[in-house]
Amino acid sequence: MLSEHSPLTVLKGVGPGVATRLASLHLHTLQDLLFHLPLRYQDRTRISPIAASRIGSDIQIEGEVLATELAYGRRRSLLCRLKDASGIISLRFFHFSAAQKNALSPGTRLRCYGEVRGGATGLELYHPEYQFLHAGQEHSLPQSLTPVYPSTEGMQQARLRKLILQTLDLPDTQLQVQDWIPESLRERLGFPPLMDAIRFLHRPPAGDGLTSTLQQLSLGQHPCQRRLAFEELLSHRLCLRRLRAQAEALHAPVMHYQGALQQALRAALPFSLTGAQERVCREIQADLGQGRPMLRLLQGDVGSGKTLVAAMAALQAVETGYQAAIMAPTEILAEQHYLNFSRWLEPLGLKVGWLSGKVKGRKRADQLQAIGDGTAQLVVGTHALFQEDVAFARLGLIIIDEQHRFGVHQRLALREKGASGEHIPHQLVMTATPIPRTLAMSAYADLDCSIIDELPPGRTPVSTLLISNSRRAEVIERIHRACRQGSQAYWVCTLIEESEALQCQAAEVTAQTLAAQLPDLRIGLIHGRMKPTEKTAVMDAFKQGELQLLVATTVIEVGVDVPNASLMVIENPERLGLAQLHQLRGRVGRGALASHCVMLYQSPLSQVSQERLSIMRDSNDGFLIAEKDLAIRGPGQVLGTQQTGLMSFRIADLSRDAGMLEPVRHAAERIQRDYPDRIDPLIRRWLGERELYGNV
Numbered sequence: 001m002l003s004e005h006s007p008l009t010v011l012k013g014v015g016p017g018v019a020t021r022l023a024s025l026h027l028h029t030l031q032d033l034l035f036h037l038p039l040r041y042q043d044r045t046r047i048s049p050i051a052a053s054r055i056g057s058d059i060q061i062e063g064e065v066l067a068t069e070l071a072y073g074r075r076r077s078l079l080c081r082l083k084d085a086s087g088i089i090s091l092r093f094f095h096f097s098a099a100q101k102n103a104l105s106p107g108t109r110l111r112c113y114g115e116v117r118g119g120a121t122g123l124e125l126y127h128p129e130y131q132f133l134h135a136g137q138e139h140s141l142p143q144s145l146t147p148v149y150p151s152t153e154g155m156q157q158a159r160l161r162k163l164i165l166q167t168l169d170l171p172d173t174q175l176q177v178q179d180w181i182p183e184s185l186r187e188r189l190g191f192p193p194l195m196d197a198i199r200f201l202h203r204p205p206a207g208d209g210l211t212s213t214l215q216q217l218s219l220g221q222h223p224c225q226r227r228l229a230f231e232e233l234l235s236h237r238l239c240l241r242r243l244r245a246q247a248e249a250l251h252a253p254v255m256h257y258q259g260a261l262q263q264a265l266r267a268a269l270p271f272s273l274t275g276a277q278e279r280v281c282r283e284i285q286a287d288l289g290q291g292r293p294m295l296r297l298l299q300g301d302v303g304s305g306k307t308l309v310a311a312m313a314a315l316q317a318v319e320t321g322y323q324a325a326i327m328a329p330t331e332i333l334a335e336q337h338y339l340n341f342s343r344w345l346e347p348l349g350l351k352v353g354w355l356s357g358k359v360k361g362r363k364r365a366d367q368l369q370a371i372g373d374g375t376a377q378l379v380v381g382t383h384a385l386f387q388e389d390v391a392f393a394r395l396g397l398i399i400i401d402e403q404h405r406f407g408v409h410q411r412l413a414l415r416e417k418g419a420s421g422e423h424i425p426h427q428l429v430m431t432a433t434p435i436p437r438t439l440a441m442s443a444y445a446d447l448d449c450s451i452i453d454e455l456p457p458g459r460t461p462v463s464t465l466l467i468s469n470s471r472r473a474e475v476i477e478r479i480h481r482a483c484r485q486g487s488q489a490y491w492v493c494t495l496i497e498e499s500e501a502l503q504c505q506a507a508e509v510t511a512q513t514l515a516a517q518l519p520d521l522r523i524g525l526i527h528g529r530m531k532p533t534e535k536t537a538v539m540d541a542f543k544q545g546e547l548q549l550l551v552a553t554t555v556i557e558v559g560v561d562v563p564n565a566s567l568m569v570i571e572n573p574e575r576l577g578l579a580q581l582h583q584l585r586g587r588v589g590r591g592a593l594a595s596h597c598v599m600l601y602q603s604p605l606s607q608v609s610q611e612r613l614s615i616m617r618d619s620n621d622g623f624l625i626a627e628k629d630l631a632i633r634g635p636g637q638v639l640g641t642q643q644t645g646l647m648s649f650r651i652a653d654l655s656r657d658a659g660m661l662e663p664v665r666h667a668a669e670r671i672q673r674d675y676p677d678r679i680d681p682l683i684r685r686w687l688g689e690r691e692l693y694g695n696v
Contacts, residue, residue, distance in 0.1 A: 011167065037149075053087075056117075059125075066082070145203075181234070194227070196224070234664050235682045237668040252292055255289060261348055262312050284450070302586025324379075332535060341378055358532050371392055488548055490549075492570045569600055573599040585616070
């Protein structure tokens with residue numbers, strides 16, 4: 001008797017080599033194979049006339065070869081003309097053999113499947129799949145849609161299909177797959193039984209209603225897909241709740257609020273905290289005073305004052321004899337935090353440590369000693385903070401800024417630095433990329449959430465304009481006028497094909513061009529390849545007003561605060577996500593001056609780019625923008641979680657399936673209460689070994 005946990009080697013045709021290739025797709029057991037669902041489907045259940053071919057669509061045709069010849073252009077190719085009663089189309093092969101050329105002789109009948117493209121001879125199929133139709137032989141059509149699976153090198157679709165069908169064809173008496181959702185709950189939700197859903201998704205039958213079935217499947221809205229998406233969301237929810245319970249069973253340092261250091265900082269500030277900052281400070285204060293680890297997500301729009309709230313939390317830790325560490329994803333943001341914390345805390349008699357990959361030699365040794373003997377009460381740094389040779393004296397609080405940019409292992413490693421016995425540090429996770437409520441409910445079900453939903457007084461809303469690159473000269477003139485009148489401006493060069501070198505080069509060329517066009521302005525340049533000291537010097541000169549225009553790459557996205565800068569130009573904004581554009585725009589409007597952000601786009605814009613940039617023009621609300629970003633780009637991109645293990649859903653899609661989150665929550669509560677023995681197998685089915693990742 002086989003079970004869903006039987007290894008794939010029980011299947012015919014799976015030896016050690018095939019098993020290794022399947023393992024690279026995370027397929028180890030029969031259950032893994034059954035839950036390896038198609039990315040899309042091909043309709044090979046019917047033959048279409050050649051005249052029905054449309055560029056960009058997949059089509060299956062039958063016809064007779066008229067002629068086959070070698071074509072010489074930029075690349076040599078084999079060109080085969082195919083005719084049916086309705087018309088003629090070309091088949092083009094860039095990789096071919098002499099035997100293939102000879103086999104495709106005039107008069108041969110073929111059945112072909114492929115994507116229609118426009119080519120030199122009109123409509124063409126590039127490298128179509130084809131089979132020979134021999135007279136007297138039966139060539140029946142499939143009775144179900146053809147699945148296309150996620151695959152890897154050396155694992156052809158045909159072989160994957162054969163192995164999955166072999167598993168599906170095992171009789172129930174041989175293979176048992178458990179349905180862990182209680183039957184009464186499943187029926188109330190209107191979901192089909194598990195194996196019925198799986199069989200349907202691997203072999204959607206042809207017949208009446210095929211067009212609407214294909215449409216439902218392509219949108220992820222078929223009841224069988226929703227059945228599995230629900231179970232996947234349920235397993236994530238159960239996993240996060242379990243991790244929360246495990247964390248609450250651990251101990252953390254008790255940091256009773258004393259308040260002297262916080263009061264001293266408040267007295268030194270030239271402004272008062274907003275009501276929202278005060279509320280969040282109280283929530284954190286209460287968390288730190290308990291003996292269980294704080295796990296709190298602090299969200300706040302650009303410029304809402306999260307850093308100051310983090311400083312208040314750090315002071316509570318320091319006052320009770322513990323160290324606090326703040327980790328930021330980039331050198332420039334970490335430096336900004338170091339400058340802010342030093343400015344606020346050193347007058348109170350505290351030592352702020354600094355550690356990044358650029359701190360070397362004697363300086364590094366001194367910092368490591370100060371961290372190790374507790375002299376550095378607050379330590380600011382990049383991922384260098386969790387390297388092996390870093391040992392804290394008494395780490396009690398970890399503050400992680402823009403946490404979605406860190407890999408899970410990095411965050412886990414920093415937490416381990418503060419673990420002693422059963423004690424682990426408190427964690428405060430901050431983000432200026434507002435996380436939509438739907439996403440927070442699912443991705444952060446193990447965290448308490450605080451939101452700073454109020455901007456400090458004196459911040460002016462930024463007006464956003466969309467201007468085509470063809471009007472570049474007008475934009476440059478506008479900058480010239482603003483700078484001559486005493487304002488300062490940013491000119492942001494966006495990413496070019498994910499290459500930092502090309503990005504920096506583009507910024508250098510732009511700076512030279514603008515300097516030639518605006519010789520009377522003082523222009524600076526900042527990009528990711530400059531040394532920290534050079535970057536700091538440029539930023540300081542800009543802050544002091546010595547530079548009027550700063551040409552920059554997206555390194556200025558977070559942490560840069562120049563109240564006199566009231567104008568920003570973002571080149572090629574269509575290359576960036578909405579959240580990143582909102583972050584960049586947040587660099588202006590930090591003072592009392594009316595501020596403007598010009599998005600200089602490259603025509604023509606795609607429909608999606610038009611939609612995204614219109615959202616930026618019409619709204620300054622980070623949470624609304626985040627919701628729209630989620631709908632357009634999906635959760636993995638918004639959270640930067642392709643890497644985190646925990647959030648990489650196989651079937652569920654948080655923006656599409658947001659309506660399921662509430663029923664999922666109720667189902668999780670019922671399973672925890674009435675069916676606790678089903679929690680483990682559900683988590684194992686969908687998350688496997690990734691459960692550990694939730695500990696961050």
